[in-house]
Amino acid sequence: MNSNKVDKAATKVGAGDTLTFPQGSQIRVVEIAACGERRGPAPEAQLLYIDKTPVQEKKPKAFGADRVGGRPTKKDRRSLDLSRDRGLE
Numbered sequence: 203m204n205s206n207k208v209d210k211a212a213t214k215v216g217a218g219d220t221l222t223f224p225q226g227s228q229i230r231v232v233e234i235a236a237c238g239e240r241r242g243p244a245p246e247a248q249l250l251y252i253d254k255t256p257v258q259e260k261k262p263k264a265f266g267a268d269r270v271g272g273r274p275t276k277k278d279r280r281s282l283d284l285s286r287d288r289g290l291e
Contacts, residue, residue: 220254230255
């Protein structure tokens with residue numbers, strides 16, 4: 203919080219504070235614009251903070267990573283095997 207490491211998760215924050223935290227594989231930087239009066243829907247909550255996360259370049263996906271699990275299909279494996287066999291002859 204505000205460039206200082208926080209020891210407790212229950213540290214109080216307020217308007218103007220900046221939070222830096224990991225989310226998945228990226229680092230998020232968020233500034234609190236205002237505190238909410240109640241727990242409400244997501245669109246209302248999104249108005250209470252400013253996202254200052256720097257834009258990261260997208261890395262090229264690995265072979266077969268567009269599918270769930272990222273495993274190649276049988277067709278993909280056959281094409282890989284054929285491409286590998288041609289180099290040995």
